[in-house]
Amino acid sequence: MRINTRFAVATHILALIALNDAAPAPSERLAVSVGCHPVAIRQVMSSLKKAGLIETQSGTPGGRLAKPQEEITLYEIYQAVKKEGDPALFDFHPNPNQLCPVGRNIREAMKIPLYDAQAAMEGALKKYSLRDITDSIFEKVQREQTNM
Amino acid sequence: MRINTRFAVATHILALIALNDAAPAPSERLAVSVGCHPVAIRQVMSSLKKAGLIETQSGTPGGRLAKPQEEITLYEIYQAVKKEGDPALFDFHPNPNQLCPVGRNIREAMKIPLYDAQAAMEGALKKYSLRDITDSIFEKVQREQTNM
DNA sequence: CCACCTGTAATAATTATAATTACAGGTGGT
DNA sequence: ACCACCTGTAATTATAATTATTACAGGTGG
Numbered sequence A, B: 001m002r003i004n005t006r007f008a009v010a011t012h013i014l015a016l017i018a019l020n021d022a023a024p025a026p027s028e029r030l031a032v033s034v035g036c037h038p039v040a041i042r043q044v045m046s047s048l049k050k051a052g053l054i055e056t057q058s059g060t061p062g063g064r065l066a067k068p069q070e071e072i073t074l075y076e077i078y079q080a081v082k083k084e085g086d087p088a089l090f091d092f093h094p095n096p097n098q099l100c101p102v103g104r105n106i107r108e109a110m111k112i113p114l115y116d117a118q119a120a121m122e123g124a125l126k127k128y129s130l131r132d133i134t135d136s137i138f139e140k141v142q143r144e145q146t147n148m
Numbered sequence C: 001c002c003a004c005c006t007g008t009a010a011t012a013a014t015t016a017t018a019a020t021t022a023c024a025g026g027t028g029g030t
Numbered sequence D: 001a002c003c004a005c006c007t008g009t010a011a012t013t014a015t016a017a018t019t020a021t022t023a024c025a026g027g028t029g030g
Helices: A003-019 A027-034 A038-050 A074-081 A101-125 A130-145 B003-019 B027-034 B038-050 B074-081 B101-125 B130-145
Strands: A054-057 A060-065 B054-057 B060-065
Touching (some): A003 A027, A003 A060, A003 A074, A003 A130, A027 B101, A038 A054, A074 A130, A101 B027, A101 B101, B003 B038, B003 B060, B074 B101, B074 B130
Antiparallel strands (some): B054 B060
């Protein structure tokens, strides 16, 4: 599962949990809204739990937010689902020829700029909380019902 | 070809052109250093030409920088190889269920944060020029030869 | 001319990604 | 204490994305 997909699924799940005061939904139900496989939901929820963003109980459907929406940033969500193996925004780069001076050194030469770019991206994600997202969704839903 | 790969290949090619005062290298030679297929080299060089970063001539091997290294930023390189088809940093998101209020609206709700994140990333790339990269490579090559 | 190259499209091979299956437990209601 | 239903996680299969390869119509310069 790609980081982008995991991030999208994670945010979606958290929004569903945050907005749905009703009965706790099993992974199968969440999967219908997200549009993916229930197992993918469980895997992502497992990561969110490990990161301390939600609380779940094995065998019991659904989950609760572990802290207020205001305190969950998009950055935290991103980090929660970012796996050991392959996070880097830019997976620079395939297989440069080690016999060529440029091929041998370009990776290191690009390290700082790319790290900088990734940090800038992550910094932007820190500016938004789950609350911002759910507020935005709520607002749009209201508009659907009243107007139009 | 993925945007990340294209970006890496493009930077590599530009560094090779910038550093190699010697004879112009055909795509096959560049491919050896980059570690990919010659056709990929030609495709990326085609993009770089369209973006006004290099000058090439059909039938004649190699290419020249169209402007000084100082004036070619990593951002420009990134933009040059970014294709129409939607390279967006976060391809949010697969196929949310349109029958669910959250699934129907989350994409729009995430739009601003994700756009912001991408802009931040691109802003960081603007801070570095091709010269920074080639200087760094040159420095590392020097160190390889003298010390160690 | 001719060997060598570019530019680009189309196809084939490979790899990454997501869906599915499987199963060992946990839970809560009855 | 049972049972239907669920989670958590690994292993496998199917599918989609990506890269390599083939192909070929020109351009170039000796």
